[in-house]
Amino acid sequence: MNVIIDASLPGIGFYHRQAKTGVSRVAEQLIKGLLESKQVQLSLAAPTHPAETLRYARETFGSQAPLLVNRSIEQAWAAFENALLNPFAPQSLPSKIVRELFYRSRKALKADQARFSAARLPAGAIYHSPFFAIPADIARMPHVRKVLTVHDLIPLHHPEWFPAGERAVKDALTTLPLDAWVVTVSEATKADFCQFTGFDPDRVRPIHLAASPDLFYPLTDQERAKIIRQRFGLGHEPYLLSLATLEPRKNLDHLIRCFVELVESGALPADVKLALVGTKGWKMDQVLGELAKQEAIRSRLVFTGFVPDEDLAAIYSGALAFVYPSLFEGFGLPPLEAMQCGLPVITSNVSSLPEVVGDAAIQVSPTDADALKQAILNVVGSADLRNELATKARQRAQLFSWERFTNEHIRLYQTL
Numbered sequence: 001m002n003v004i005i006d007a008s009l010p011g012i013g014f015y016h017r018q019a020k021t022g023v024s025r026v027a028e029q030l031i032k033g034l035l036e037s038k039q040v041q042l043s044l045a046a047p048t049h050p051a052e053t054l055r056y057a058r059e060t061f062g063s064q065a066p067l068l069v070n071r072s073i074e075q076a077w078a079a080f081e082n083a084l085l086n087p088f089a090p091q092s093l094p095s096k097i098v099r100e101l102f103y104r105s106r107k108a109l110k111a112d113q114a115r116f117s118a119a120r121l122p123a124g125a126i127y128h129s130p131f132f133a134i135p136a137d138i139a140r141m142p143h144v145r146k147v148l149t150v151h152d153l154i155p156l157h158h159p160e161w162f163p164a165g166e167r168a169v170k171d172a173l174t175t176l177p178l179d180a181w182v183v184t185v186s187e188a189t190k191a192d193f194c195q196f197t198g199f200d201p202d203r204v205r206p207i208h209l210a211a212s213p214d215l216f217y218p219l220t221d222q223e224r225a226k227i228i229r230q231r232f233g234l235g236h237e238p239y240l241l242s243l244a245t246l247e248p249r250k251n252l253d254h255l256i257r258c259f260v261e262l263v264e265s266g267a268l269p270a271d272v273k274l275a276l277v278g279t280k281g282w283k284m285d286q287v288l289g290e291l292a293k294q295e296a297i298r299s300r301l302v303f304t305g306f307v308p309d310e311d312l313a314a315i316y317s318g319a320l321a322f323v324y325p326s327l328f329e330g331f332g333l334p335p336l337e338a339m340q341c342g343l344p345v346i347t348s349n350v351s352s353l354p355e356v357v358g359d360a361a362i363q364v365s366p367t368d369a370d371a372l373k374q375a376i377l378n379v380v381g382s383a384d385l386r387n388e389l390a391t392k393a394r395q396r397a398q399l400f401s402w403e404r405f406t407n408e409h410i411r412l413y414q415t416l
Contacts, residue, residue, distance in 0.1 A: 121143075262373055
């Protein structure tokens with residue numbers, strides 16, 4: 001089968017490590033899995049950021065890198081840009097300057113969106129976008145089968161959570177060809193998508209995500225774990241952990257306030273901290289400003305900022321429990337990552353999260369402060385409960401794998 005994957009998102013993530021969110025990881029895993037499959041002849045497309053996509057493929061896969069289906073002129077310009085970028089580290093200032101100059105040039109020439117030629121796409125090819133809208137050129141090609149992955153509809157349901165706008169999801173849905181197939185990352189997202197759009201449910205296939213076993217595992221090397229945790233401000237004290245961009249839908253202000261109330265009441269042991277891993281989003285300044293006035297409380301909170309993927313196992317493995325009171329998730333990778341690391345998990349009972357954690361986690365309403373505080377006290381106060389949840393968590397995590405994820409995509413492609 002000839003399968004073409006839009007790889008522009010991993011291309012962007014190659015230069016912006018903090019942009020490598022769950023959606024980017026999913027795209028990378030799909031590309032990796034399909035490249036290893038003998039049933040697929042894989043090519044890549046770059047509707048945007050062709051130079052970044054080309055370099056991502058070359059640096060990641062070397063001589064085995066799939067070819068791009070972009071027009072020759074676009075590939076030539078991408079190769080020229082990369083020739084100028086090669087001497088510099090991706091995150092360096094010279095690299096940023098060169099990329100900015102090329103970006104402005106493409107914008108001025110109205111060449112920031114790639115054009116695709118039907119002649120470069122073989123008959124019966126499958127074009128799959130793991131996030132962005134299917135390009136208009138591709139949508140008009142009757143000889144190409146189209147697949148779009150929908151992770152969630154959160155920006156459409158709650159635009160107030162996205163102050164700068166979140167056009168990618170809206171654009172992908174409003175331009176979706178009628179003859180396309182859709183992959184959702186959960187049954188919950190399929191139901192939401194079909195109800196919101198009226199799309200034929202028979203053309204929608206839920207395929208669960210997974211947590212990479214190379215990144216998320218119980219780290220037993222205590223010396224290495226200690227060094228990593230200390231680097232991010234986590235010493236010997238026990239800590240509860242949450243991992244998410246600090247933004248409204250993750251409901252971290254609710255978690256912080258519940259934690260503060262437990263601290264102020266003296267219900268929590270005096271040495272237990274709350275560690276928050278992730279880049280700072282919006283609407284957190286007011287919450288953090290209030291807490292900064294109380295140094296005794298502030299010292300119990302650890303904000304690590306961005307943590308590279310390779311360091312996350314140490315952060316997960318050292319925690320007492322993982323707490324994730326999100327208001328809405330298309331899938332919910334962090335709880336699965338935590339379970340795979342053998343952590344007790346407390347999470348919300350809404351959207352896709354029950355589908356992911358099953359009976360292997362404590363589920364509470366994301367708006368019930370008393371329930372969240374009691375769950376935290378129960379887990380912190382009982383080693384037996386933590387051990388029971390950790391065992392269930394590891395068993396539950398085994399139901400998800402990237403191999404299964406890839407194979408289910410291949411089975412879908414075979415039916416098209």
